[in-house]
Amino acid sequence: MLKVYGLYRSRATRPLWLLGELGVPFAHVPVTQAYKLADPLAADAPLNTLSPAFRALSPAGAIPVIEDAGFVLAESLAITLYLAKKHGGPLAPADPQEEALMLQWALYGTTAIEEPALEISFAYARGEAETEAGRARIAAAEGKLLRPLAVLEAHLATTGQIVGDRFTVADLNMAEIVRYAQPDTALMARFPGVTRWLEAAQARPAFQAMWAARTAEPA
Ligand SMILES: N[C@@H](CCC(=O)N[C@@H](CS)C(=O)NCC(=O)O)C(=O)O
Structure with missing residues (x-):
């Protein structure tokens, strides 16, 4: 059976959400990030990104990784594109042009x-939005996001989706990236099309199921 290595509280959300969309069964192996552990190499440490057994699969020492009948693949966005293409259906590219656009x-x-976007996510998660230094970091990140979010806003004004006129793996990938900026409501309010598209993606039952599993995981 397909194995997905990586906690829900990581970029493993991307393949985990996609597998819910596809209805493909999988075994979840909850590898944790080494930085969350006091001694990741201790004999009793849980499986983590520095564990030799995991490093044998992922020399980069990063989650997520999948193992599909002996085929090992890292990089969350490569994984989702691979799984979508392998299993087909509306989330997958319909032709080489769609694949290239994805x-x-x-x-x-x-x-x-x-x-x-991650800078913003971390700043809010650490409560730094309340401090002067945190606000400065958030403002710098906002500055870097204005142009690409404007690009996305203009693009979404065409079909309302990233590729084609249906929800695809390209929407899922981008939604999981833009989600990191979502706590910054003032920034998101400047991009109403992006906000509507993101909220529609997150209203999908497969996102909701993934999010519930993530929320249930210890922080
Ligand atoms: N570009 C990679 C990034 C992977 C990555 O950095 N994952 C983090 C968790 S989200 C990680 O495993 N960090 C390892 C660690 O901190 O020990 C991807 O999209 O898969």
Whole structure:
């Protein structure tokens, strides 16, 4: 059976959400991030990103990773694109052009949006939005996001989706990247089309199921 390595409280949300959309059964192996543990190499440490058994699968030491009948794949966005293409259906690319566009938007999301959006996510999670230094960090991240979110806003004004006129793995990938900026309601309010599209993606039953499992996981 397909195995997904990585806690729900990580970028493993991406394949975990997608597998819910596809209805594909899988075994979940809850590998945790080493930085969350006092001594990740201790004999009694839970399986983590520094555990030798996990490093044998993932030399980069990062989650998520999947193992599909002996095929091992890392990088969350490569995993979702692989799984969507393998299992087909409306979430998958319909032709090589759609596949290329899905790759284009995945790369744009990860290079132009993910890092500053994560800055915002961490700042809010750590309660730094209340401090002057935190507000300065958030403002700097907002500055980096204005242009790519405007690109996304203009793009979504065409069909309302990232690729084609239906919900696909490209929407799922981008939604999981933009989610990191969501706590910044003032920023999101400047992009009503992006906000509507993100909320529609997050209203899907498979997202809701993934989110419930994530919320149930210890922080
Ligand atoms: N670009 C990679 C990033 C993977 C990544 O950095 N994962 C984090 C958790 S979300 C991780 O495993 N960090 C390892 C650690 O902190 O020990 C992907 O999208 O899969």
